[in-house]
Amino acid sequence: MFSLQSILNSFVMYMPFLYFPEDKTEYIPAAITMAIFGVIAVAVFILIRKVSKKQELKTKEIEERINRERQQKHL
Secondary structure, three states: OOOHHHHHHHHHHHOOOOOOOOOHHHHHHHHHHHHHHHHHHHHHHHHHHHHHHHHHHHHHHHHHHHHHHHHHHHO
16 A cells, blocks of 8 residues: 555656756756746736726726715715
8 A cells, every 4th residue: 555655755756747958058948938928927017007006096086076076066
């Protein structure tokens, strides 16, 4: 009977899905791709923050306008 620990040990020891090339230049395309996606992720994050800030300002303006209209009605 196999114990969970022996199964995990054999899985970790033999990890057939990992590939470490002898020629380290094979890492260059992966590094370039990762850098490109990292830059894109940062750009999208900044874009989302800018759009969110604009929407927040519009919402505040609308809220102030509604509050002014309510005050005028109650007077």
